[in-house]
Amino acid sequence: MTQETIIIGLAGILAASAPIVFAVLGETLSERAGVINLSMNGTILLSAMGGFAVAYTTNNIVLGFLTGMLIGALVALIVAFASITLNQSQVAVGFVLALTCRDLSYFLGNPYMGLPGPRLQALPIPFLSDIPIIGALFFRQDAITYISFIAIILVWVWVYRTRPGLMLQGIGEKPAAAYIRGANVNLMRYVYTIIGGALIGLAGPAFSLASRAGWMGTISGLDGFGWIALSITIFGGWNPARAAFGAYLFGFLQWLGLVLQPVLTQVPSQVLQVAPFPLMILTLLLVNIGNAEWVDRTLAAMPERTRKFFAKLLRAMRASPPASLGVPFERD
Amino acid sequence: MNVELKNINKHFGKVHANKDITLNIPSGTIQGILGENGAGKSTLMKILSGFIQADSGSQIILDGKSVVMNSPADAIQYGIGMLHQDPLDFPPMKILDNFLLGIPGSFFPNRKEATQDFNLLAKEYGFSLDPENYVDSLTVGERQQLEIMRLLFLGVRVFILDEPTTGISAAQKEKLFTTLKKFPEQAMTVIFVSHKLEDVESLCDRVAVLRAGQLVGTLNPPYQTKKIVEMMFGKEITLGERKPANVGEPVLSFDNISLEDARLRIKNINLEVREHEVIGLAGMEGSGQDLFMRACAGLVRPVGGKIQLKGQDLSGKSYHAFKQVGVNFLPAARLEEGLIPGLSLTDHFILAEQPRGIFIDRIAGQRLAEERIQSFNIRGTPLSPIESLSGGNQQRAELALLQNPLSLILLEHPTRGLDIESVIYIWSKLKERCHHGTSIIFISSDLEEILQYSDRVLVFFSGKVSQPLDANKTSVEELGQLIGGKGWAEIGDTHA
Numbered sequence: 080m081t082q083e084t085i086i087i088g089l090a091g092i093l094a095a096s097a098p099i100v101f102a103v104l105g106e107t108l109s110e111r112a113g114v115i116n117l118s119m120n121g122t123i124l125l126s127a128m129g130g131f132a133v134a135y136t137t138n139n140i141v142l143g144f145l146t147g148m149l150i151g152a153l154v155a156l157i158v159a160f161a162s163i164t165l166n167q168s169q170v171a172v173g174f175v176l177a178l179t180c181r182d183l184s185y186f187l188g189n190p191y192m193g194l195p196g197p198r199l200q201a202l203p204i205p206f207l208s209d210i211p212i213i214g215a216l217f218f219r220q221d222a223i224t225y226i227s228f229i230a231i232i233l234v235w236v237w238v239y240r241t242r243p244g245l246m247l248q249g250i251g252e253k254p255a256a257a258y259i260r261g262a263n264v265n266l267m268r269y270v271y272t273i274i275g276g277a278l279i280g281l282a283g284p285a286f287s288l289a290s291r292a293g294w295m296g297t298i299s300g301l302d303g304f305g306w307i308a309l310s311i312t313i314f315g316g317w318n319p320a321r322a323a324f325g326a327y328l329f330g331f332l333q334w335l336g337l338v339l340q341p342v343l344t345q346v347p348s349q350v351l352q353v354a355p356f357p358l359m360i361l362t363l364l365l366v367n368i369g370n371a372e373w374v375d376r377t378l379a380a381m382p383e384r385t386r387k388f389f390a391k392l393l394r395a396m397r398a399s400p401p402a403s404l405g406v407p408f409e410r411d
Numbered sequence: 412m413n414v415e416l417k418n419i420n421k422h423f424g425k426v427h428a429n430k431d432i433t434l435n436i437p438s439g440t441i442q443g444i445l446g447e448n449g450a451g452k453s454t455l456m457k458i459l460s461g462f463i464q465a466d467s468g469s470q471i472i473l474d475g476k477s478v479v480m481n482s483p484a485d486a487i488q489y490g491i492g493m494l495h496q497d498p499l500d501f502p503p504m505k506i507l508d509n510f511l512l513g514i515p516g517s518f519f520p521n522r523k524e525a526t527q528d529f530n531l532l533a534k535e536y537g538f539s540l541d542p543e544n545y546v547d548s549l550t551v552g553e554r555q556q557l558e559i560m561r562l563l564f565l566g567v568r569v570f571i572l573d574e575p576t577t578g579i580s581a582a583q584k585e586k587l588f589t590t591l592k593k594f595p596e597q598a599m600t601v602i603f604v605s606h607k608l609e610d611v612e613s614l615c616d617r618v619a620v621l622r623a624g625q626l627v628g629t630l631n632p633p634y635q636t637k638k639i640v641e642m643m644f645g646k647e648i649t650l651g652e653r654k655p656a657n658v659g660e661p662v663l664s665f666d667n668i669s670l671e672d673a674r675l676r677i678k679n680i681n682l683e684v685r686e687h688e689v690i691g692l693a694g695m696e697g698s699g700q701d702l703f704m705r706a707c708a709g710l711v712r713p714v715g716g717k718i719q720l721k722g723q724d725l726s727g728k729s730y731h732a733f734k735q736v737g738v739n740f741l742p743a744a745r746l747e748e749g750l751i752p753g754l755s756l757t758d759h760f761i762l763a764e765q766p767r768g769i770f771i772d773r774i775a776g777q778r779l780a781e782e783r784i785q786s787f788n789i790r791g792t793p794l795s796p797i798e799s800l801s802g803g804n805q806q807r808a809e810l811a812l813l814q815n816p817l818s819l820i821l822l823e824h825p826t827r828g829l830d831i832e833s834v835i836y837i838w839s840k841l842k843e844r845c846h847h848g849t850s851i852i853f854i855s856s857d858l859e860e861i862l863q864y865s866d867r868v869l870v871f872f873s874g875k876v877s878q879p880l881d882a883n884k885t886s887v888e889e890l891g892q893l894i895g896g897k898g899w900a901e902i903g904d905t906h907a
Contacts, residue, residue, distance in 0.1 A: 260513025
């Protein structure tokens with residue numbers, strides 16, 4: 080492989096991963112507030128179909144993206160209403176929605192199957208795109224990929240560097256403690272679930288109007304991405320930057336499966352296609368290895384300085400979910 | 412700030428939790444609120460801190476102005492802050508983030524400035540907390556200090572403390588009291604809620620006693636303990652006489668046992684516990700006593716040595732093997748590790764009795780529950796969900812669930828958070844067991860409890876274990892010193 084192919088490949092990973100990035104960011108926000116939006120897989124499909132249909136009918140690509148966000152926000156609203164106001168199980172409601180939205184997308188999307196629709200074009204940024212390597216990697220992408228970069232930064236800054244973000248962390252961790260600090264817990268949970276849902280909804284058109292343009296119904300190949308995005312959210316330890324990194328890692332593993340096929344001819348291609356999934360699980364296990372008791376014991380036996388170094392490293396890697404994830408908040 | 416509570420009433424459904432309580436707390440005083448579990452203290456404090464709202468007609472008057480508080484945030488606006496019994500903070504987050512959270516200010520908080528503010532405040536009150544550290548590495552006492560700092564920074568003038576001395580060390584308690592005693596000088600008011608008489612007596616300028624939702628009276632120093640107890644319970648209560656145990660056959664023996672976990676290593680423990688005997692384990696939280704107890708229960712595998720129970724070698728065996736020999740362990744976290752929230756008392760008794768067959772005999776279960784409720788004096792019905800019972804009644808239920816006979820009962824903080832009446836009751840039930848040959852090992856942070864109820868005491872200090880001390884010949888002061896790591900040369904640890 081030449082250097083050029085590698086760079087084009089990596090740039091392709093960044094673009095192809097944009098939808099997953101939106102999905103994991105949305106789910107991270109929602110779960111940080113304490114609400115699991117399990118509908119993600121269905122939401123992505125429905126918003127991919129809806130976004131495509133609207134963009135095709137109106138011939139307005141921006142409207143397509145907005146439709147996707149609206150669909151995501153509406154599905155999230157159902158999750159929020161059922162879990163926060165009606166006090167129902169988030170898992171049950173989310174799961175049913177995941178299935179319903181998927182089937183709904185196939186059913187409603189029938190008239191749009193295989194139609195040639197609008198597609199986002201690459202939008203090289205003047206000057207920046209001429210920087211060697213970096214220009215090709217980051218600045219010759221399409222608009223939605225740029226937005227995905229910005230979204231990672233924005234969400235990260237929001238969660239870790241702003242006052243409302245601090246409160247968001249508190250709401251998911253211990254709502255009662257956030258409440259005595261002045262938070263309107265349930266309102267905030269609604270807001271973040273809906274914003275998170277809108278981001279998840281952006282993932283759909285990011286597929287159907289950009290990286291995998293068009294609507295192909297059951298053979299669109301989009302089914303399953305939502306579930307992966309859910310596990311990447313966990314892998315990311317509910318940290319937007321880490322979750323985005325997980326999305327890219329998954330994209331990289333998939334790409335590796337593709338480019339290795341002609342090289343590793345003795346390995347069945349199915350193995351290479353499936354490999355990213357167990358590899359993701361393996362990474363997840365490695366990242367959370369600090370939770371295991373034997374690691375604690377091994378650490379205890381190490382000399383002081385080494386122990387401190389590893390303890391710090393493991394602490395930084397370890398991801399613990401917001402303690403009140405999925406737990407309803409009631410004012411006493 | 413002057414706080415006036417006027418005709419406070421609160422109903423929860425049919426329960427009248429606060430009955431027409433009127434209390435005036437002058438500015439600059441430390442007001443104690445005493446009462447047994449369920450007397451209505453918490454309800455009253457939740458009303459004053461805005462957590463819940465009193466029935467209409469009730470009035471809260473601050474410095475002469477009647478106020479309405481709809482949330483804890485409202486209360487903070489009026490200058491009332493509460494330190495909750497279980498610290499309401501965020502363990503996985505940094506101390507600085509905990510401090511910042513909820514403090515109004517710019518959209519992007521200035522962390523550098525906040526760190527300076529934090530360190531300044533910490534210095535003023537003599538707390539040593541590193542703002543970059545994580546809250547889950549702090550002790551309960553330090554988490555209280557963090558909360559106090561946060562409330563001070565928010566400009567709170569009335570501090571409500573709900574059972575603040577539960578679960579903190581003696582040194583931290585002293586520190587807390589010194590801090591609180593400074594507050595009246597700055598015209599701040601402290602409301603100290605507790606069921607621990609000695610704490611209230613040593614700290615408070617005046618005391619109000621609640622019983623069954625009513626204010627039964629107020630007292631000024633010098634306090635007469637007997638009188639307070641009578642007011643709290645409506646009757647006289649006396650501690651049981653100490654009786655030396657007639658020790659019998661060995662039940663548990665530790666032969667050169669070494670234990671370790673991520674933080675601690677304890678080497679070469681030798682101990683023999685005999686029938687009828689009660690062993691108290693003293694030490695600051697996390698000094699190794701919890702590890703020791705879990706080794707007795709078979710939950711932690713020793714890295715060396717031999718454990719024998721009733722003559723059987725159980726080294727390296729599982730919890731179930733220990734249980735079969737008659738060891739039962741009641742952990743401190745009742746609802747997390749001991750009982751099953753969501754199940755009723757009847758369900759618990761059915762589960763504990765391990766009935767044969769697959770179908771449940773509900774009628775027999777109900778009968779059993781009724782019987783035990785009666786004999787253990789539990790306030791609840793056979794169908795009450797376990798989490799609806801008060802702490803004292805949950806603990807009684809746990810005792811009622813113990814099988815009979817048992818060779819060894821292991822208890823972690825058996826009476827933490829309970830009022831005296833419950834404490835006495837629970838120990839009378841435990842002593843009854845001892846009388847029939849059971850041995851008991853228990854952990855407590857209450858030194859008086861340890862000396863009152865144990866025959867021998869083991870002191871733990873950062874992985875060191877003392878020789879068994881005769882409880883009759885040891886004083887609270889001596890124990891306190893040992894716990895703090897002083898005076899070990901004279902008594903020698905188990906290495907000797």
